Amino acid sequence: MYASNFSLELYLQRIGYQQPVQPDIATVTALMQQQLRSIAFENLDVQAKKVVSLEPEQIVAKIVGNDGKARRGGYCYEVNGLFAMAMTALGLEYQFVFCRPMFYPMRRPKTHMALLVKVEGQQLLCDLGFGSYGLRAPIALSQVNLAQQQDFDLFRLISPEPGQYVLQAQLDNNWVNQYGFDLYPADWLDFMPANFLNSTHPDTIFVQKLLIILQTAQGRKMLVGNEFKQTVAGVTQVQQVEAAQVAALLEAEFGLKA
Template sequence: MHCDIFDLSRYFRRINYTCPAAADSTTLHAIMRHQLFSVPFENLDVQAGKVVSLVPEEISDKILHQGRGGYCYEVNGLFAMALEALGIPYRFVAARPMFYPVRRPKTHMALVAEVDGRQWLCDLGFGRYGIRAPIALDQLNSDIKQDFDTFKLTCDAHGEYLLQAKVEGEWCNQYGFDLSPQEWIDFAPANYLNSTHPDAIFVQKRLIVQHCPEGRMILLGDMLKTVTANGVEKQQLAEEEIDAVLQSRFGLVSRT
């Protein structure tokens, strides 16, 4: 992938990153955390009736210049541009969301970066129970604590990885993937489905997630949830309150 207008220094300003950067695992961990805590997961374009663009230059412009966020193809796509600019090898992988009651297609985009002799799962766009730092693919069958969340990664004999999150004391499947490398164009059908299909959650409801060191804020429809180690606080919003909450809690000025 090549993005002609990606500006690494502007990316660092957008994610509030001021430390030295190199093609190493320290930088990989740091920029994933900084982006996760600075750029919201959001589907406002879909809610406005738009099909989300997968053009790298348009994603870069939207997030870096317009101060927006995006859903998985956009926030993980932006992260891929940063890895490329830093000289960190990576591949896109197609992941199958597995928390639904029925089997779903591989509609989720994640990344596997290769640095310091290890492969790392990176993902900045999986909503509430998304990982909060890279996970080494050789760190299998063990509890992986990230802040107040706990994850587990397993791999079967066929090379199929499964990411799980501990939810209320129980392991819950999040998504499965293998290491078959994907290209931008491979996600075009899934992106169109997520942008337009009436059964897609992104079409049905407003969904904004902003992670922070203490937890995460989630706006689903008109319900605002604040999730911390102490529990979940819920607040029902009136429609006329939405714009102010988008700006004050998520840094999003416009819904279109």
């Protein structure tokens, strides 16, 4: 994944990361967490009836800008694509994987994107674009069936069959499937049909309602339709938002300027 206008320096500035970077697990973890807390998962373009662009240069222009001060985020292809560019800049190998969302009541196609990053002899599942119960740090594929405490959330990977993996999150003391994937590598262009589907199909949540999510060290902020939810240390507060308040809320709570 490469864009001619990607600059690691500007990317680090955009996410507010000021520490030295190395091609190691500690840096990958820190960058993932910092991006999740700085760049919102959002579907503003879809809500504006635009098909999200998967041109790498346009992703960089939208999320980072030419000065590291852009005020937009994106959904899974965009934010994971941007993270992949950072991995390339660090000299790390990775592959994209197709993921099947599994929290719906019916079987869904493989429309979600995640990354497997190879670092220090490990394959790390990295995902910066799954939304409300998305990972908050990488999980090594070698850590199957091992519960992972990440801030105030609990995750684990299970492997129903060799080479098959399912990410689970613990909700109300139950392990709930989030998505499944295998180790077959996907090319960037393979996601174009799924992106068009998520940008345009009336059955997708991205078309149906506004969806904005930003992680914090204590939890997350979410705007779903006209409902603003803020979770701190496992406690969630909910408030209704009037249409006239949305633009100010996006800027104040999510750092977004449409």
